[in-house]
Amino acid sequence: MVPVQHYLIVSALLFSMGATGVFFHRNLLSIFLCVELMLNAVNLTFVAYSRSAGNLEGQALALVVIVVATAEALVGLGILVAVHRGRASLDVDDQNLLRY
Amino acid sequence: MESVVFYFFSGVSIVTALMVVASPRPIYAVFALVGCFVSVAALYGVLGATFLAAVQIIVYAGVVAVVFPIVLVLLDSSRASSSREDHGVLRWVATLAGLILFGLLATAVFDGGVTPSPSPIEPLRGSIVALSRVLLNDFAVPFLGAAVVVFSALVGAAWLARR
Amino acid sequence: MSMASRLLPLIPLIPAISALVLTWLTWFGGSIGRARAGKLASGAVGVSLILAAIGFAEIAGSPPDARAVTVELFDWISLGSFRASAALVLDPLASVMTLVITGVGFLVHVYSVGYVQKEHDVHRYFAYLNLLTAFMLLLVLAENLLVLFVGWEGVGLCCYLLVGYRCQKRSAIDAGMKAFVIDRVGDVGLLAGILMTFVVFGTVSFQELLPLAPTKDTTAVGIIGVLFLVGAIGKSAQIPLHVWLLDTVEGPPPASALIQSATVVTGGVYLVVRTAALFAESPLAFGLVGAFGAVTALFAAAVALAQDDLRRALAYSTVSQVGYMFLACGVGAFGAAVFHLLTHAFGKALLFLCAGSVLHAMAGRTDVRGMGGLKEKLPVTYRTFVIATLGLTAVPPFAGFFSGNQILWSAFRDRDFLMWGTGIVVTFLTALYMGRLWMLVFEGRFRGSGIEMGPSGEPPVTWPLLVLAVGSVGIGFIGIPHYSAIASFLADPLAATTHEAASLAAEGSLVLLNVAIAASGLLLARRVYRGEASSSRPAAEEAVRPEPTLGWLRGRFGVDALYGRALVRPLLFLSRTILWRGVDRTVIDGGFHGSARLIRAGSEGLRLFQSGNLRLYLFVLFAGVVAMLAWMMLGARWAF
Numbered sequence: 001m002v003p004v005q006h007y008l009i010v011s012a013l014l015f016s017m018g019a020t021g022v023f024f025h026r027n028l029l030s031i032f033l034c035v036e037l038m039l040n041a042v043n044l045t046f047v048a049y050s051r052s053a054g055n056l057e058g059q060a061l062a063l064v065v066i067v068v069a070t071a072e073a074l075v076g077l078g079i080l081v082a083v084h085r086g087r088a089s090l091d092v093d094d095q096n097l098l099r100y
Numbered sequence: 101m102e103s104v105v106f107y108f109f110s111g112v113s114i115v116t117a118l119m120v121v122a123s124p125r126p127i128y129a130v131f132a133l134v135g136c137f138v139s140v141a142a143l144y145g146v147l148g149a150t151f152l153a154a155v156q157i158i159v160y161a162g163v164v165a166v167v168f169p170i171v172l173v174l175l176d177s178s179r180a181s182s183s184r185e186d187h188g189v190l191r192w193v194a195t196l197a198g199l200i201l202f203g204l205l206a207t208a209v210f211d212g213g214v215t216p217s218p219s220p221i222e223p224l225r226g227s228i229v230a231l232s233r234v235l236l237n238d239f240a241v242p243f244l245g246a247a248v249v250v251f252s253a254l255v256g257a258a259w260l261a262r263r
Numbered sequence: 264m265s266m267a268s269r270l271l272p273l274i275p276l277i278p279a280i281s282a283l284v285l286t287w288l289t290w291f292g293g294s295i296g297r298a299r300a301g302k303l304a305s306g307a308v309g310v311s312l313i314l315a316a317i318g319f320a321e322i323a324g325s326p327p328d329a330r331a332v333t334v335e336l337f338d339w340i341s342l343g344s345f346r347a348s349a350a351l352v353l354d355p356l357a358s359v360m361t362l363v364i365t366g367v368g369f370l371v372h373v374y375s376v377g378y379v380q381k382e383h384d385v386h387r388y389f390a391y392l393n394l395l396t397a398f399m400l401l402l403v404l405a406e407n408l409l410v411l412f413v414g415w416e417g418v419g420l421c422c423y424l425l426v427g428y429r430c431q432k433r434s435a436i437d438a439g440m441k442a443f444v445i446d447r448v449g450d451v452g453l454l455a456g457i458l459m460t461f462v463v464f465g466t467v468s469f470q471e472l473l474p475l476a477p478t479k480d481t482t483a484v485g486i487i488g489v490l491f492l493v494g495a496i497g498k499s500a501q502i503p504l505h506v507w508l509l510d511t512v513e514g515p516p517p518a519s520a521l522i523q524s525a526t527v528v529t530g531g532v533y534l535v536v537r538t539a540a541l542f543a544e545s546p547l548a549f550g551l552v553g554a555f556g557a558v559t560a561l562f563a564a565a566v567a568l569a570q571d572d573l574r575r576a577l578a579y580s581t582v583s584q585v586g587y588m589f590l591a592c593g594v595g596a597f598g599a600a601v602f603h604l605l606t607h608a609f610g611k612a613l614l615f616l617c618a619g620s621v622l623h624a625m626a627g628r629t630d631v632r633g634m635g636g637l638k639e640k641l642p643v644t645y646r647t648f649v650i651a652t653l654g655l656t657a658v659p660p661f662a663g664f665f666s667g668n669q670i671l672w673s674a675f676r677d678r679d680f681l682m683w684g685t686g687i688v689v690t691f692l693t694a695l696y697m698g699r700l701w702m703l704v705f706e707g708r709f710r711g712s713g714i715e716m717g718p719s720g721e722p723p724v725t726w727p728l729l730v731l732a733v734g735s736v737g738i739g740f741i742g743i744p745h746y747s748a749i750a751s752f753l754a755d756p757l758a759a760t761t762h763e764a765a766s767l768a769a770e771g772s773l774v775l776l777n778v779a780i781a782a783s784g785l786l787l788a789r790r791v792y793r794g795e796a797s798s799s800r801p802a803a804e805e806a807v808r809p810e811p812t813l814g815w816l817r818g819r820f821g822v823d824a825l826y827g828r829a830l831v832r833p834l835l836f837l838s839r840t841i842l843w844r845g846v847d848r849t850v851i852d853g854g855f856h857g858s859a860r861l862i863r864a865g866s867e868g869l870r871l872f873q874s875g876n877l878r879l880y881l882f883v884l885f886a887g888v889v890a891m892l893a894w895m896m897l898g899a900r901w902a903f
Contacts (some may be wrong), residue, residue: 002106005209007147010110012205014117014136020198021121023190023882029126029172033133036164037120040140043156051147056234059149060242063235066155067246070163071253077171078260084175096875190878194885201889204896211900 007048014041028080028090032073039069105146113139130168137161151228271318271334271351274311274361275400275414278393281307285390301376304389308372308396312365319358333406333470340409347467350406356601360403360533363605366734367525367612368396370727374616375517378623388428392518395421399526403533407468408457411534415453415498418527419446425522426514438510445507445855449497453534456490463487469537476540485545491538492552495531501559501589503851505582512574512629516619519574523581524612529604532588536597543595553593557685559586564692568699572629573618576700580693581611584655587670587689594682596673603670606654606662613651613731620644620728621704631703638705645705647732652701654736656694657781661736668777675773687780694784702788 014037021034043062050058084090116139119132137160144153235243281304288300322332331354339349353361372392379385398421402414420443427439457467463483464472476484495501500508508528511519522528535542535552542548563583570576584607591600620641622629638645650661657667667690674683 002103002146006106006110007143008209009206010113010143012202012209013114014140016198016202016205017114017117017121019201019885020194023194023878023885024121025129027126029168030120030123030129033120033126033129033164033168037117037133037136040137040160044140044143047144047147047149047152050149056231057238059152059231060235060239062149062152063155063231064239064242064246066152066160068249070159071250073163074167074257075253075260077167078257080171081175081261090175092877095877190882194882197882197886197889200893204889204892207896 004048004052007051008045011041011044011048014038014044026091026093028083028092028095031092032076032080036069036073039065102146106143109139109142109146112136113143126172127169130164130172134161134165137164149231151231268332268334270314271332271353271404272336274314274318274365275351275397275404277310277314277397278304278307278400279397282390282393282397285386285393289384289386289390300386300389301372301379304393305369305372305376307393308365308369311396311400312362312369315358315361315365318353319362322353322355322358331470335406344465345461347407347409349410350468351401351404351410352406352470353404356533356536357403359601359605360529361400363529363608364396364399364403364525367608367731368392368521370730371517371521371612371616374520374619374727375515378517378619379515384428388425388515388518391421391424391428392521395425395521395526399530402530406470407466408460409467411537412453412457415494415530415534416450418530419443419450419498422446422511422522422527425518426511428514428518432513435513438507438513441510442507445504446497449494449504449531452490452493452497454494456487456494459483459487459490473538473540476544479544481545484541485548488538488541488545488548489551491534491541492548492555495534495589496555497531498534499528499531499585499589500582501531501555501586502562502582503854505559505563506852506855508582509575509578512572512578516574516615516622519578520612520615520619523578523615524610525608528581528585529608532585532592532600532604535589535592536601539592539597542592549593549595551593552589553679553682556586556589556591556593557682559583560590560689561586561685561692564689564696568692568696570696571631573621573631573634573700573704574615574629576631576696577611577614577618580614580655580696583689583693584611587667587686590682590686591670591673594670594674594677594679596670599666599669599673603663603666606666609731609734610651610654610663613647613728614655616728616731617644617648617651631700634704635706641705643728647728648705649701650732650736652697656697656785657690657777658785659778662734664778664781668774671777672773687777690777691780691784694781695788698785698788 018034018037018041021037022031025031025034043065046058046062046065048058050056050062080090083095087094113136116132116136120129120136123129123132138157141153141156141161144150144156285300285304318332331352333350333352335348335350337349338346340347372389375388375392379388395418398414398417400414402411402418405411405414423439423443425439426442427436429435460472461467463479464475466472497504500506508523511522514522542552560583563579563586567576567579567583570579584603588600588603588607591597591603621634621637621644624637624641625634628634654661654663657664659665667686671683671686671690674680674686
C-alpha cells in the first residue's frame with residue numbers, strides 16, 4: 001500500500017516544477033504548457049484525497065477541472081493567435097503594453 | 101504490485117515534467133507534456149479512478165497533443181526571439197522560489213494527518229456509474245457550470261481567432 | 264466706533280479692487296497711460312493710508328480697555344463645531360501694522376511710478392504691487408487664523424508674481440518659483456499649527472483663544488507655538504529658509520523694497536507677536552524663537568559683509584534685522600520687536616529705493632567693487648542713504664537707535680546675556696557692513712569701467728526718499744525709553760513689570776555702550792575702506808597681498824592696512840569663505856538640492872514597478888503567494 005502522502009508529494013513536485021517553468025521560458029506557448037502542468041498536478045491531489053477519504057467527490061471535482069482547463073486552454077490559444085497577429089512575436093518580453 | 105506501478109509512473113511523470121520545464125523548443129515541451137499526462141493518467145488508474153484516467157488521456161492529452169502543435173505550426177515561431185537580453189537572473193530566483201514552494205507544500209503534506217483508506221481498490225468505485233451518480237446529484241451545479249464555461253469558451257475562441 | 268467699523272473692510276478692499284482694475288487694464292487697456300496706472304495704484308494705497316490713520320485715531324482716542332474694533336463680514340465656514348467667520352479686527356497692534364504697510368507702501372508706489380517707466384507691462388506691475396498690499400493688510404487685520412492664512416498665502420503668491428515679474432528672464436522665473444516653494448515649506452508648519460489650535464482650543468479666533476492659553480496643557484500649546492514658528496521662519500526668511508529672500512533681488516528694486524521692509528518678511532514677526540500669549544506659556548517655544556532669531560541675525564550680518572552685490576547685501580541685512588526682531592520676541596520684548604519692525608521698515612525701504620537709484624544710474628550693474636564716487640552724481644540718493652544707514656546702525660538720534668536699544672535693554676535686564684551679547688555683535692557687524700557699502704558705493708572715486716556716467720542719473724521722483732528719510736529720523740521718538748508711547752499703546756505685557764527693577768545708571772551706561780559699538784563699526788569701515796574707495800581695487804579685501812611690506816611702508820595707508828589685515832581681513836575671511844560659501848551655499852542650499860535629487864532618485868527606482876515586464880509582474884505575484892503561504896504555515900507551526 002502506497003501511503004497517500006507519496007502521491008501528494010509527487011503532485012507537489014509537479015506543481016512546483018510547473019510554477020518554476022513559467023519563469024523559465026520566453027515562448028508564450030511553453031509558458032502555457034507549464035500552466036497546464038500545474039493544473040494537472042492539482043488534479044492528482046484531488047484524486048489522491050478522494051482515495052483517502054473514501055468517496056468520489058475528489059474525482060468529480062477533478063473531472064470538472066479537466067473540462068474547464070481544456071476550455072481555458074483553447075481560449076488561451078485563441079488569445080495567443082491574436083497576439084501573434086498583432087505583434088508577430090511569441091516572446092513574452094515583447095508583450096509590454098502594460099508599460100507606463 | 102501497486103508500489104512498483106506507482107514508483108514507475110510517478111518517476112516518468114517527474115522526468116517528463118522536468119523535460120517540459122527544461123526543453124528549449126516548444127515542440128519538445130509539448131511531447132514531454134503529453135508523456136506526463138499519460139503517466140499521470142496511469143497514476144489515476146492506480147488510485148482507482150479508472151474513468152477519470154480515460155478522460156484524462158482522451159480529452160486532456162488529446163487536446164494538448166493535437167491543438168498545441170497545430171498552433172505552433174500555424175504561427176511559425178521560429179522567428180520568436182525578442183531583442184531584449186535575458187539576464188537569467190529570473191531563472192535562478194524562480195528556481196529558488198519553486199524550491200521554497202515545494203518545501204512548504206511537502207511540510208504541509210506531512211503535517212496534515214491523512215490516513216489512507218485501508219481497503220484495496222474496488223474496481224467499481226471509479227466506474228462511470230458510480231462517478232456519474234455523484235456528479236449528477238451532488239455536483240450538478242458545477243457540472244452544468246462547466247458546460248456553460250465550455251460553451252462560452254467556444255464562442256470566445258472562435259471570435260478571438262477570426263480575421 | 265461705528266465709523267471705524269464701517270471703514271475697516273475698505274482698508275484691504277480698495278487696493279484689491281484697484282489690483283483687479285489694473286489687471287483688466289493689462290488685457291484690455293492697452294495704452295491707457297502708464298502714469299495713470301501708477302497713479303491709480305498709488306491713489307488706492309493712499310486712500311487706505313487715510314483710512315488706516317482714521318482707524319488709528321479712533322483707537323488711540325479710546326480708553327485702553329476698549330481698543331479693539333471688530334467687524335464681522337460674513338459667516339464663512341460653519342461645519343459642525345467648527346465655526347470661522349470672515350472677520351477683521353483693528354486693535355493697537357493691527358493699527359500700527361496697517362499704518363506701516365500703507366505708509367511705506369504708498370511711498371513705494373509713488374516711487375515706482377517714476378522708476379518703471381521703461382517697462383512695457385506697467386499695469387501688471389502695479390496690479391501685483393497693489394495685490395501684495397491688499398493681502399498683507401488682510402493678514403494683519405485678520406480676526407482669526409483662517410483669514411490670516413488667506414492673507415499669508417496671498418502674500419506668498421504676490422511674492423512669486425513680483426519677483427518673477429520680468430518673466431522673460433530665466434533667472435527671474437526661477438527666483439520667483441524658489442520664493443514661493445520655500446515659503447510653502449514654512450506654510451506646512453503654519454497649517455499644522457492652525458489645525459492643532461482648533462483641536463486644542465476649539466476655535467481659531469484670536470479673541471477667543473488667546474485668553475484661554477494659560478488654561479491649556481503646556482506641551483500642546485508649546486507645539487502649536489513651534490509650528491507657528493516654522494511658518495514664521497519660512498515667511499520671514501530666517502535660517503534655514505532664508506534662501507528665497509536673496510533671490511528676490513531679481514525683481515524690480517521698488518518691489519524688493521516693499522517685500523523686504525514692510526510686507527512679506529514682517530508677516531512672520533506679526534504672527535509671533537499676535538500669538539504671544541501662546542509662546543509665553545511654553546519655555547521651549549519661547550527659547551526656540553530667540554535661538555533662531557539670534558543665530559539668523561548673527562549669521563546673516565556676517566555674510567552681508569562678504570557680499571559684493573549691493574542688493575544681495577541689503578537682502579542679507581534684512582534677514583539679519585528680522586532675526587533681530589525674533590530675538591526680541593525671544594526675550595519677551597514683543598513691543599520692542601514691533602517697534603523695531605517699524606523703524607526697520609522705514610530704513611530698509613529707503614535703502615532699497617536708493618539701491619534702485621544707484622542701479623538706474625549704473626545701468627543695471629550691481630557690483631559695489633565697480634562703483635564709487637556716486638555722491639556727486641546722486642546727491643539726494645546719497646543723503647537719504649546715509650540717513651537710512653545711520654538709522655539702521657542704531658546711531659542716535661535716528662530711529663534705529665531707539666528700537667535697537669530697546670531690544671538690547673530688554674535682553675540685558677532679563678539677565679539673558681547670551682542674547683544681549685549676540686545683539687551687541689550684530690550691532691557691530693551691521694555698522695560694519697553698512698559702512699562698507701556706504702564707502703564703496705558713494706565715496707572716493709568712480710572705479711567702474713566702461714560705463715559712461717550720464718548727468719544726474721536720479722530717477723524723476725525723489726520725494727518719497729525724502730519722506731522715508733524723515734520717517735527714519737522721526738519715528739524713533741515715539742519709543743523713547745520710559746516714555747515709550749508705543750509700548751504702552753501696544754499694551755506690551757512685559758513692558759511695565761520690570762521697569763522699576765533696573766537702575767537708571769545701568770540703563771544709561773548700556774546705551775552709551777551700544778552707541779560706542781555702533782560708532783566704532785562705522786568708523787572702522789570708514790577707516791578701512793576710505794583709502795580703498797579711491798584706489799582701483801579694494802586692496803584690503805584681497806586674499807593675496809603681493810607686496811605687504813610695501814603697503815606697510817606707504818605712509819598714510821599704513822594704519823589702514825594694519826586695520827585691514829588685523830581686523831577686517833580675518834573677519835572677511837570668516838564671512839566670505841566659511842559662512843557664505845561654506846554654510847550658506849554648501850550646507851543650506853546643498854540641503855535643498857540634495858533633497859530634490861533624493862526624491863528624483865526615488866522616483867527613478869519606483870519607475871521600475873511600471874516597466875511593463877510581464878515576467879516581473881508574474882513573478883511578484885508568485886513570490887507573494889509563496890511568502891503568504893510561508894507566513895501562514897510558520898504561524899501555524901510555531902503558533903505566533
